[in-house]
Amino acid sequence: TPCPQAWGPPGVQYGQPGRPVMLCCPGVNAGTPVSWFRDGDSRLLQGPDSGLGHRLVLAQVDSRDEGTYVCRTLDGVFGGMVTLKLGSPPARPEVSCQAVDYENFSCTWSPGRVSGLPTRYLTSYRKKTLPGAESQRESPSTGPWPCPQDPLEASRCVVHGAEFWSEYRINVTEVNPLGASTCLLDVRLQRILRPDPPQGLRVESVPGYPRRLHASWTYPASWRRQPHFLLKFRLQYRPAQHPAWSTVEPIGLEELITDAVAGLPHAVRVSARDFLDAGTWSAWSPEAWGTPSTGPLRDEVPDGSRGHEQKLEAAAQEDSPAPPSPSLQPDPRPLDHRDPLEQVAVLASLGIFSFLGLAVGALALGLWLRLRRSGKDGPQKPGFLAPMIPGDKLPGIPNLQRTPENFS
Amino acid sequence: PGPPAGSPRVSSDPRADLDSAVLLTRSLLADTRQLAAQMRDKFPADGDHNLDSLPTLAMSAGTLGSLQLPGVLTRLRVDLMSYFRHVQWLRRAAGPSLKTLEPELGALQARLERLLRRLQLLMSRLALPQAAPDQPAVPLGPPASAWGSIRAAHAILGGLHLTLDWAVRGLLLLKTRL
Numbered sequence: 001t002p003c004p005q006a007w008g009p010p011g012v013q014y015g016q017p018g019r020p021v022m023l024c025c026p027g028v029n030a031g032t033p034v035s036w037f038r039d040g041d042s043r044l045l046q047g048p049d050s051g052l053g054h055r056l057v058l059a060q061v062d063s064r065d066e067g068t069y070v071c072r073t074l075d076g077v078f079g080g081m082v083t084l085k086l087g088s089p090p091a092r093p094e095v096s097c098q099a100v101d102y103e104n105f106s107c108t109w110s111p112g113r114v115s116g117l118p119t120r121y122l123t124s125y126r127k128k129t130l131p132g133a134e135s136q137r138e139s140p141s142t143g144p145w146p147c148p149q150d151p152l153e154a155s156r157c158v159v160h161g162a163e164f165w166s167e168y169r170i171n172v173t174e175v176n177p178l179g180a181s182t183c184l185l186d187v188r189l190q191r192i193l194r195p196d197p198p199q200g201l202r203v204e205s206v207p208g209y210p211r212r213l214h215a216s217w218t219y220p221a222s223w224r225r226q227p228h229f230l231l232k233f234r235l236q237y238r239p240a241q242h243p244a245w246s247t248v249e250p251i252g253l254e255e256l257i258t259d260a261v262a263g264l265p266h267a268v269r270v271s272a273r274d275f276l277d278a279g280t281w282s283a284w285s286p287e288a289w290g291t292p293s294t295g296p297l298r299d300e301v302p303d304g305s306r307g308h309e310q311k312l313e314a315a316a317q318e319d320s321p322a323p324p325s326p327s328l329q330p331d332p333r334p335l336d337h338r339d340p341l342e343q344v345a346v347l348a349s350l351g352i353f354s355f356l357g358l359a360v361g362a363l364a365l366g367l368w369l370r371l372r373r374s375g376k377d378g379p380q381k382p383g384f385l386a387p388m389i390p391g392d393k394l395p396g397i398p399n400l401q402r403t404p405e406n407f408s
Numbered sequence: 409p410g411p412p413a414g415s416p417r418v419s420s421d422p423r424a425d426l427d428s429a430v431l432l433t434r435s436l437l438a439d440t441r442q443l444a445a446q447m448r449d450k451f452p453a454d455g456d457h458n459l460d461s462l463p464t465l466a467m468s469a470g471t472l473g474s475l476q477l478p479g480v481l482t483r484l485r486v487d488l489m490s491y492f493r494h495v496q497w498l499r500r501a502a503g504p505s506l507k508t509l510e511p512e513l514g515a516l517q518a519r520l521e522r523l524l525r526r527l528q529l530l531m532s533r534l535a536l537p538q539a540a541p542d543q544p545a546v547p548l549g550p551p552a553s554a555w556g557s558i559r560a561a562h563a564i565l566g567g568l569h570l571t572l573d574w575a576v577r578g579l580l581l582l583k584t585r586l
Contacts, residue, residue: 102469103468103469103470161468161470162468163466163467163468164467164468164469164472164574165465165466165570165573166465186456190570190573226473227583227584228473228576228578228580229577276434276576276577277438277441278573
């Protein structure tokens, strides 16, 4: 269309450098002959006999053509002013979508290039009915619906109450006076989920234990905790001036670090992820610092249920570039100080092994005696162990029921 | 064909049965994710991979939270049965292009079968009707090409991964209500 003008402030028209531009005299009926001038310049640009009526055509405009133009009717009674502004048509916007919880997601965008023109964005989404169901693709339940733009934050729209396992197609169209360009992006909450980092990380010393630190944190406020939407965590810690982090995956919302370096402050940070590994890990929380207790010592009793801490302790000491500080941890207590249940279990295991050993010995002796007797009686009969071997394990009988149990 | 009858060892406590089903489903979820990644490595194929015969999963977390036990179990069994048939079909009809994944697909089918049996048993323990899975399955035609079977494999593994993710969450939720 020659003079589209639904954009920007009144009296401004737009063009693209290197292209012809057509300006229209505002407030004049189409076809009415007018004269055109540059504002502040009495030289005639285009006379009323041009045959172009109320329009002015500028071939291959450049930045020098930007400015205000004046039009006037033949009788000089009516005149108007038009400002020409140059810029580019939109390029495809860059769009990305994020979800910090399992019910909503937001999409943000930025222009593919700076157009220099007034720009707005049309945002919508529809549900893709994956994996199948051709018949549902055009159903009203699949949209499209507008993606409401955040009034406070520019370049962002939010989809509330999204289906966690469904795929959505987001449409972000950048529109300016010279055209429109669309970016389509397919997103699935289950894939883009990235929780906010855990909050309220606290690191505390454990009185009497110079190598322990107790860390605790909470769910991010943006994540509504439900039995079927939980978070798992990973925690990293390092002594001050030590570049490498040690990593553990705590079970709950706290962790007892047992291989801290006595007397040194430690940095600790945590991140979170959906417990079924949907999406990705969150960013790390801000670091929290803590220094193990320097008070009177208590016995450090190794805890069998926290094996990874002990392994990490060993690893951390191997990796440490600085010589490890003298460990204040006393030697592990002897066996008889362990949990009574554990002692019972050990004794029971020893008993079972002894019994099995005796049984195997007796069986071997019996077989040896039998073999000796057979050797004396005559040649050995073939397949004398056959009754002890399952039929499908005998040579020549194919195993028909083999089913792999594991993938890897 | 439905999953063959079997007699998995389960306790008489439905909560323990449910625990066992959760464990089985969760481990199958992890393995399916791994297999889908393996598939993407071996046969990179961006874009949409749909099979109209696969069940659709359109549900929000809130809707899942409002489902009752019979609804979740019945739906899960029907959907898993469909995936079982699709994996069976894929192994039979895919041709040589997917032969390298045959052991993994065979194992997947066996694991699905085992999970289906476990669900069947759980439903009978809870005295839930089991009519739905026995509806006749639509026969699946052979893939149009080698590329068609690869796309089908992507669609089946991707859809199964999502269904198992849904299933673990649904079963965990049911556990809190049992």
